[in-house]
């Protein structure tokens with residue numbers, strides 16, 4: 370089947386004053402429909418840049434990105450996006466923050482209420498629908514923002530370090546929740562992370578990026594069974610993948 374996303378020799382140069390920063394150089398790979406691809410690399414290697422280019426929020430300097438065969442030239446409206454911080458509206462309850470996505474799209478809010486409640490329940494937020502963001506923990510707020518990104522059932526979900534601010538235990542739990550939701554929806558996911566174990570635990574494939582300018586150092590297929598379980602983290606294969614990625618990143 371044809372790839373849903375196709376990166377072809379993508380280059381990105383930022384110009385600020387006389388300064389040029391080469392953020393991405395010759396990035397080429399594809400993402401299949403329904404695939405969960407994680408991207409791992411050091412800070413500043415161009416991961417967020419790649420995601421913003423995919424969403425049509427930034428233009429490329431060279432090369433091309435195609436989504437469903439169409440070159441990305443303007444912001445994509447039919448995708449879901451999750452950022453590092455939850456960006457919820459403080460004066461709206463959890464449920465109403467999820468439904469914001471529906472309102473913004475001019476869809477019938479009443480028709481999506483049931484689905485919003487289902488997503489919140491699936492994210493472990495049953496009973497918290499009517500709480501305001503300041504009554505929720507950081508992890509719970511992020512679950513609300515993930516539910517919001519999924520409510521219109523986007524075929525493509527772009528996530529930029531959504532769990533970066535969470536403690537390790539909550540993060541592991543969120544990984545499991547996310548996989549549960551993904552296995553139900555079967556959408557395509559591009560997930561950016563700093564965390565090597567997170568990249569391996571979630572991904573069908575891990576794209577390892579070099580330090581700036583960001584290039585693809587290696588693409589690793591993660592041959593571990595699904596559903597992924599916590600016990601897999603101790604599996605010698607899991608540990609082997611982590612070692613290979615550390616080597617690829619040049620981590621001492």
Ligand SMILES: Nc1ncnc2c1ncn2[C@@H]1O[C@H](COP(=O)(O)OP(=O)(O)OP(=O)(O)O)[C@@H](O)[C@H]1O
Pocket residue numbers: 383384385390391392410411412413414415416417418419563581
């Ligand atoms: N708007 C901008 N103008 C100029 N340079 C930028 C801009 N945005 C990013 N950069 C530069 O491009 C490079 C890649 O940035 P990017 O945010 O994509 O990195 P990243 O891999 O997401 O890093 P992190 O893991 O810290 O989030 C960095 O060197 C950064 O300084």
Ligand SMILES: [Mg+2]
Pocket residue numbers: 416417418529
């Ligand atoms: Mg970033």
